[in-house]
Amino acid sequence: MAHPTIATIAEHLGLSRATVTHVLNGRGDTQRIRPETQQRVQEAAQELGYRANASARAVRAGRFGSVALIQSLWGQYLPPELLNGLVSALGDQDLHLVLSQVHDPVLEDETYLPHTLRELAVDGVLLNRHLGFSAAYLERIQKLCIPAISLNVKQDFDAIHPDDLQGGQLATEFLLQLGHEKIAFVDSDESLNKHYSKQDRRHGYEQAMAVAGKPAHVHLIPKVWHHTHTDDERITSARGLLSGASRPTAIVAYELAEAMAVVHAAHQLGLKIPDDLSIILFHSRLDNRYFLPFHTISNQMERVGRGAVELLLGKIQNPKVLLPTRAIPAALLEGMTCQPPARKNER
Structure with a gap:
């Protein structure tokens, strides 16, 4: 059967097109059409698979x-x-x-x-x-x-x-409340990335550290997407951050890529997460690509x-x-x- 129209329903029920039109456009009561007639029209429209013409409806509504x-x-x-x-x-x-x-x-x-x-x-x-x-x-x-x-x-x-400034503060304050004092912010060195979150997450971290009276440490890892013959430059950079007696005990990572560089470096150095190093990152949801789900600052997308x-x-x-x-x-x-x-x- 072809797509049913108002005329099809009217002929099927033996009613006028005007009556069917009024009912299907929600004007049955204002036009004083009997409830039983309105019910017959609605049932027939459903039975025949009638769909309102979107273009005509748009013209009537102006939307x-x-x-x-x-x-x-x-x-x-x-x-x-x-x-x-x-x-x-x-x-x-x-x-x-x-x-x-x-x-x-x-x-x-x-x-x-x-x-x-x-x-x-x-x-x-x-x-x-x-x-x-x-x-x-x-x-x-x-x-x-x-x-x-x-x-x-x-x-x-x-x-x-998303309020990334508040997010940076939230991540840092959470780690401070756990008792961490040596907290580093890890981001990628991307001069071409001008998105506001690059500054806001970092500034939120720095502000929270300043309020707590703790020194801030921002560490930028190379934005390199290929491996050298010996190692990935991002992991090498993160390994340098985690080496030595004064290494941070907690990391706020800009997003997943930076967090994973830190994870790889920590494993190479024999550091356990979270026993030896805590990590929190920014993401839209919990991510378990590191087997354990990361603590996450959700941007609530x-x-x-x-x-x-x-x-x-x-x-x-x-x-x-x-x-x-x-x-x-x-x-x-x-x-x-x-x-x-x-x-x-x-x-």
Whole structure:
């Protein structure tokens, strides 16, 4: 059977098209259509497999019922938790998600977003670009009244991101409360990575150490993705950090790559985790690639996704209003890589 229409249902029930239209559009009571007739129409629509015409519904409502997630092909970040948060929040509002990935020069073109709203038939856009956008670009979006929210970037308005400064403080304070005094922050030496989290996580660590009256020690390992004939340079660098009597008893790692370099170095030196060395890292979830799940500062990406949808719905209602950027607090996920320092390391 062909896709059933209102005319099909009307003919099947011996009713007028107007009556069926009123019922399926939720106007049965206001049009004083008898309850039993409304029930007959609803049952017939379900039996025949009727689906409302999305285009016609969009014309009536002035909305498409969809939003676009536009990703840069360079520097995107879309963990499962973020996608789940977006899809769940949109589903709660009976909205759909359209995904589009484009090259940076295309995304930066001033005609791209207005064109995308029309071509993708969406009511607003979520922008997922690692480095954010220039002030001129954001001003242009605002002038064109394009409902848009930026993900995982810090800007003054219309954005949402994890609170990595608070996350750095949370990680460090947790280790301090366990009794650690020699705590190092380990990151990769990446001059090209300008994401705000590089500074904020480190600054949060440094601030917490300063409040506790403890010296901060930031250690940068090389950003090398190949192995030499003898060793990986990242592990060699981490091994240097962990050698000697004054080595740290705890590590705050920027993310998983740095934590694993420390793990490999510790094993080469005969240090046990967490008996001899505690490690806490930043991630969206607990990770057990080191057999034991790492203690983790979660960026709570599902909450970021839900918050992004909430902000975007506000922008769709009033595109001219600048919405304050929202920072989602980090949360501590307890794994098995942290414990109080061994006494031999506290001498």
